[in-house]
Amino acid sequence: MRRLAIAGVVTTVAAWYITRRRRRRRKLPRLRTAIPGPKSQALITRLASHECPAITARRARRADALGAAATDPIVWASASGAIVVDADGNEFLDVTSGFGVANLGHAAPAVVAAARRMLDRPLVHAMGDAFADESRVELLEALASFLPGLPKGILGCSGADAVQAAIKTATLATGRAGVLAFGGGYHGLGHGALAATAYHAPSFRAPFEAQLGAHVTFSEFGGAVPSLRDVGCVIVEPIQGRGGIREPPAGWLEELRAKCDAEGALLVYDEVYSGFGRTGAWFAFEALGAPPPDLICLGKAMAGGFPISVCLGTRAAMDAWGASRGEALHTQTFLGNPLGCAMARASLRELRRVDAPALAERRGAELRALLAARGLGPVRGRGLMLAVDVPDPLRAMAGLLRRGVLALPVGEGADFALGLVPPLTIDSDQLAFVADALAAEFPREAGPARELAVPEEDEVAGR
Numbered sequence: 001m002r003r004l005a006i007a008g009v010v011t012t013v014a015a016w017y018i019t020r021r022r023r024r025r026r027k028l029p030r031l032r033t034a035i036p037g038p039k040s041q042a043l044i045t046r047l048a049s050h051e052c053p054a055i056t057a058r059r060a061r062r063a064d065a066l067g068a069a070a071t072d073p074i075v076w077a078s079a080s081g082a083i084v085v086d087a088d089g090n091e092f093l094d095v096t097s098g099f100g101v102a103n104l105g106h107a108a109p110a111v112v113a114a115a116r117r118m119l120d121r122p123l124v125h126a127m128g129d130a131f132a133d134e135s136r137v138e139l140l141e142a143l144a145s146f147l148p149g150l151p152k153g154i155l156g157c158s159g160a161d162a163v164q165a166a167i168k169t170a171t172l173a174t175g176r177a178g179v180l181a182f183g184g185g186y187h188g189l190g191h192g193a194l195a196a197t198a199y200h201a202p203s204f205r206a207p208f209e210a211q212l213g214a215h216v217t218f219s220e221f222g223g224a225v226p227s228l229r230d231v232g233c234v235i236v237e238p239i240q241g242r243g244g245i246r247e248p249p250a251g252w253l254e255e256l257r258a259k260c261d262a263e264g265a266l267l268v269y270d271e272v273y274s275g276f277g278r279t280g281a282w283f284a285f286e287a288l289g290a291p292p293p294d295l296i297c298l299g300k301a302m303a304g305g306f307p308i309s310v311c312l313g314t315r316a317a318m319d320a321w322g323a324s325r326g327e328a329l330h331t332q333t334f335l336g337n338p339l340g341c342a343m344a345r346a347s348l349r350e351l352r353r354v355d356a357p358a359l360a361e362r363r364g365a366e367l368r369a370l371l372a373a374r375g376l377g378p379v380r381g382r383g384l385m386l387a388v389d390v391p392d393p394l395r396a397m398a399g400l401l402r403r404g405v406l407a408l409p410v411g412e413g414a415d416f417a418l419g420l421v422p423p424l425t426i427d428s429d430q431l432a433f434v435a436d437a438l439a440a441e442f443p444r445e446a447g448p449a450r451e452l453a454v455p456e457e458d459e460v461a462g463r
Contacts, residue, residue, distance in 0.1 A: 027083065028433050029404025030091045036074045037088025044072040074401070079106035082426045084406060093430055094406045095422040100241065100273045103301035104350055105423040111304040114346030118339050128335040129328035135341035142348045143310060146282055149292050152318035155336045156309040159272035160188025162297035165311035167192055167233050168330060169295055170266040173320035176232030180265070182221040184243030184415070187235060187270055187297075196235055199243050200412060222248035225256055228263035238284040241273035244411020245380055245387035245419065253290035266294040266317060272309065273385075276301040276348075277356025277424060280364060280383030287382050304347045308340035359424045360384045366428065367420065370435035376442070380417075384424055387417040390442055399441040405434055 036044070047056060056073065074086040082105055084092045097103060104111065118124070118135070126133045136155070144151040154165040171177055179196055181187070186199040195212040197204060205212065219226055221240065228234065238253060240246040260267040274284035275298045281287035283296070294317050299309030321329060334340075360383030368379050371388060379388045390396045393409035396418045400407045410419035422434070 027081070027427065027430055028091075029083075029093050031404050032090055033088045035090065035402050036072050037086065037090060039087035040075040041072050043075040043087055071398075081105040081107075082423045082430055090404070092401070092404050092406045093422075093426075093434060095420050095426075095434055096406055096408050097301075097421050097423050098305070100278065100300045100421055101305055102423045103276055103278060103356060104304050104347060104354070105425040106305070108304050108347070108350060108425075110350040111343050111346045114342045115306075115339055118342040123338045125334075126336060126338050128333055129324065129331040132336055133338045133341075135338045135345060136336035139336075139341040139345045139348075140310075142345055143298075143312060146348070147292070147296065147312055150296055150312040150314060152315055153310045153312040154318075154330065155341075156299075156311070157307045157332060157334055157337075157340075158188065158190075159270075159297065159299040159309050160190040160193040161332070162272060162299055162309040162311040163187045163196065163235070163268075163270060164190060164192035165330060166235065166268045166270075166295045166297050166313075167196070169311065169313055169317055169320065170233035170268065173266055173294075173317045174232035174264060176230055176265070177215050178228075178231040178233070179216045180226070180228065180231045180234045181216055181218055182236055183218060184221050184240050184246060184412070185235070185237055185270070186240070186242040187237075188272075199240075221246065222252050225259045228259060228265040231263075231265045233268055234260055234265050235268040235270055237270045237274065238288055238290060239274050239279060239382065239385065241385070242410055244415030244417060245385060246411070246415055247288065247380075247382075253285065253288060257291040257293075260294075268295040268297065269293040270297045272297050272299040275299075276351055277360050278383055278385045278421070279357075279381075280361035281357050284382070284385075301351075302347060303340055303344035306337075306340040306343045308337065308344055354425070356424055357383070363422075363424060363426060363431065367422075367431050367435070370431055371438070374435055374439040376435070376438055379420075381420075384420070384422060384426075386420040387411065388420055388438070389417050390438070393418045396438065396441055400437055403437040403440065405437045 044056065074090070076084055077087045078085045079094070082094055084094045084106065086092070098106065123133060140153055143153060156162050156165060167179060181196040181198060183198045185197060187193045187196045189197070189204060191208070191211060194205060194208065195216045198218050217226065234256060236256065237243070257267055269285050271283050276282065278301065279287040285292065295311055295313040297309070297311050302308060302310065364383045364386060367386065371377055371379055376388055379386055381387055387410050393416055397407050397409055408419050409416060411417050
């Protein structure tokens with residue numbers, strides 16, 4: 001009996017160890033097909049038959065851009081935490097956070113649970129400016145708790161919506177139509193936001209230049225601030241995201257704030273990309289020690305996956321709209337959608353619970369150390385909003401994909417680099433895998449790296 005008991009304990013411990021080992025390994029990439037796999041390729045072929053060709057980059061465009069063999073992108077099937085699974089069952093580590101959305105990781109359980117509760121209620125849609133629901137009230141209250149000096153807001157569905165609401169608000173509050181924006185800035189591609197976007201201007205702006213008006217003036221990011229006599233809105237990313245993870249010189253945002261105050265313009269921070277803990281502070285302007293704005297644009301990580309955004313402002317700025325007289329001056333069908341508001345409310349609670357800024361600061365320092373140990377860099381940015389200089393960011397993106405890592409380049413010209421913007425919940429093993437994959441891609445530039453362990457196909461099939 002004693003032998004049987006001992007055997008039972010051994011079996012239990014062995015089973016626990018195997019299960020734990022499998023779970024640990026599931027956090028790392030596993031590739032079972034060539035990349036892209038046959039199912040992804042077939043789906044992209046179908047997509048190309050019905051989607052505008054400017055949306056998803058297909059073989060010829062990708063080959064031209066990457067200077068590599070013609071390939072299609074992968075097609076996502078599911079995502080959880082920092083892992084994305086494609087249509088062929090390949091598992092990738094995502095260091096883009098889905099364009100900066102997944103601060104809590106993809107499909108954060110608390111956020112998904114909030115969506116399910118709202119669907120079970122059921123309440124999927126309210127009526128914009130006509131009829132609200134309780135989730136909109138709770139969300140705006142929660143947002144105001146992050147930024148008490150900006151207690152009123154306008155909800156939208158995208159970052160561009162928030163930017164356009166900010167520009168309108170500044171126009172009403174100041175009586176001036178002029179906008180000052182900055183080189184390298186990205187504020188979205190809707191016409192109102194595109195007019196203030198300088199990033200990749202020849203691609204994004206040139207075809208529509210005749211429709212964008214002459215009300216926006218561009219100045220150098222971090223440079224001398226021009227006269228604001230005719231300007232109502234000064235819009236800036238405290239840390240530029242798509243523009244290359246660029247910070248302005250110390251004291252420049254303070255100068256901008258003082259100039260706005262002296263000449264009567266409103267200062268708008270676009271923190272759609274950098275907000276909610278990404279930089280090691282709740283907001284990038286706080287990480288830089290800069291003064292607060294009159295208006296701030298937020299989105300992306302706000303709901304962890306649902307398309308929702310907000311422009312928050314001071315009471316004075318928002319009250320310039322005046323009271324609604326029945327026909328709202330600014331609204332949308334899906335403004336304050338109950339599902340999105342519930343998910344955003346849950347996301348904000350969870351970001352506070354995990355102390356997102358501290359998490360970003362800790363993991364960011366860890367990633368910097370891993371890259372430095374492999375001879376990679378320099379690295380710039382704050383928290384987990386980072387960019388690493390590599391000889392060829394496009395080659396790095398393509399090579400990392402084949403190694404099981406999803407990454408995107410950022411910036412242009414001298415600031416062109418590889419972005420590293422993973423979920424704040426990424427763990428140490430995953431960070432080490434990313435550093436090793438990048439070191440393997442650029443062995444001449446990097447120091448010694450561990451051998452990459454991507455499980456074989458039979459191990460994947462045996463899950």
